[in-house]
Amino acid sequence: MHTATLKLFSPQSDVVFGAISPEVGREIPRTHVRMSSEPGELVLNIEASDLSALRAALNSYLRWIKVAEDVTRKAGEKDG
Numbered sequence: 001m002h003t004a005t006l007k008l009f010s011p012q013s014d015v016v017f018g019a020i021s022p023e024v025g026r027e028i029p030r031t032h033v034r035m036s037s038e039p040g041e042l043v044l045n046i047e048a049s050d051l052s053a054l055r056a057a058l059n060s061y062l063r064w065i066k067v068a069e070d071v072t073r074k075a076g077e078k079d080g
Contacts, residue, residue: 005043006058012069013042
């Protein structure tokens with residue numbers, strides 16, 4: 001079993017958590033994902049049966065996290 005743990009320290013961590021939490025419940029072949037959140041911190045644990053599945057899951061979650069942060073940042077610029 002291969003594992004990766006991502007820790008994101010961001011003022012938007014609660015927004016990112018809410019945005020990507022539906023993805024955690026989805027089945028991704030050969031992977032299991034858990035996510036937790038504390039104020040200012042998001043922790044994502046990915047377990048995969050092989051490196052290809054781990055890489056694919058990491059790429060997906062990193063992309064979703066970036067999109068959530070970009071949208072939150074843009075929304076803040078409009079409000080400010």
